[in-house]
Amino acid sequence: MFGYIRPVRAELLVKEAEFYDAVYCGLCRYSGKTISRFSRLLLNYDFTALALLRISLGGETPTVRPMRCPYGLRKKSAVICDEAYGYVCAAFGLFAYYKWKDDLHDEPAGISRFGKRLLTPLFVRLRKKALRLGIDETLVTAPLDRLRTLEEAHCASPDEAADTFGTLMKGVAAYGLSGDRKAIAEQCGYHIGRFVYLIDAYDDLRSDEKTGNYNPFLARYGSAEEALAHEDDITQTLEDSMRVFSRSYVLACPAVPTGIDRILLNISDLGGKDAIRRVGTNHASSSRREKGNPQNV
Numbered sequence: 001m002f003g004y005i006r007p008v009r010a011e012l013l014v015k016e017a018e019f020y021d022a023v024y025c026g027l028c029r030y031s032g033k034t035i036s037r038f039s040r041l042l043l044n045y046d047f048t049a050l051a052l053l054r055i056s057l058g059g060e061t062p063t064v065r066p067m068r069c070p071y072g073l074r075k076k077s078a079v080i081c082d083e084a085y086g087y088v089c090a091a092f093g094l095f096a097y098y099k100w101k102d103d104l105h106d107e108p109a110g111i112s113r114f115g116k117r118l119l120t121p122l123f124v125r126l127r128k129k130a131l132r133l134g135i136d137e138t139l140v141t142a143p144l145d146r147l148r149t150l151e152e153a154h155c156a157s158p159d160e161a162a163d164t165f166g167t168l169m170k171g172v173a174a175y176g177l178s179g180d181r182k183a184i185a186e187q188c189g190y191h192i193g194r195f196v197y198l199i200d201a202y203d204d205l206r207s208d209e210k211t212g213n214y215n216p217f218l219a220r221y222g223s224a225e226e227a228l229a230h231e232d233d234i235t236q237t238l239e240d241s242m243r244v245f246s247r248s249y250v251l252a253c254p255a256v257p258t259g260i261d262r263i264l265l266n267i268s269d270l271g272g273k274d275a276i277r278r279v280g281t282n283h284a285s286s287s288r289r290e291k292g293n294p295q296n297v
Helices: 014-034 037-041 045-058 082-106 111-118 120-132 138-152 158-174 179-203 205-211 216-221 224-229 231-250 260-292
Strands: 063-068 075-080
Touching (some): 014 045, 014 063, 014 075, 014 082, 014 260, 037 082, 037 120, 045 082, 045 158, 045 260, 082 120, 082 158, 138 158, 158 179, 158 216, 179 205, 179 216, 179 260, 205 216, 216 224, 224 231, 231 260
Antiparallel strands (some): 063 075
């Protein structure tokens, strides 16, 4: 489930990299405790970035404690920040449930669909536990319903399709906040969601073309090859989202960003560009392999 939003570690101070890891560890522990141990397997970097944003704008003071990892043999530092984690884990649980439900709906009859159906109790439990954390379920269901409608209509506008996931993350990021911090969280959350949706579509161009799954870039350009011919336009819109994220978040930063501010700005600037570069490199490698394959000549 995604996982594109992460920092470039080489550009972080050691203490910042350790804090980032501690937030991931703390979120993993909280998710396993309040949602399900199964949720630990689904956790990704995108929701870690959302947790950092909630910690920063929510006003909660994080506490770092050494705690034993249930999957390791030694203690690790974990950030304890239950209020921020509560919002993020609730959203994560609901999103995981509806993503599974959507995948099951699209899966043709066969062994794979049967396997997904066997996971029904696990995902139903995720939803129930998420709702107990007090989140408004419509924050997730309304945008996903709209996305389903756009997909069924084969929407040829990547921006319109990405707006749905941006709206989902906007609602989650700002849930429970007020005033300027809410406005900043809405902008940052929206552009995290928009970026994640579009880069995932960019990454899946070839696989979606083979399977026939909806992809907004395929709907617009007609084929993966033609979409990649407009790669500059795709990367530009991705960079624009991360640029708006940075400009919005800076409004909540001190004159000289430190600590968590530097991590989030690293994620939005360097991390976003690195994710775009990785996907572009993968496409370039695939193109070279296809040209070198005699069957494609």
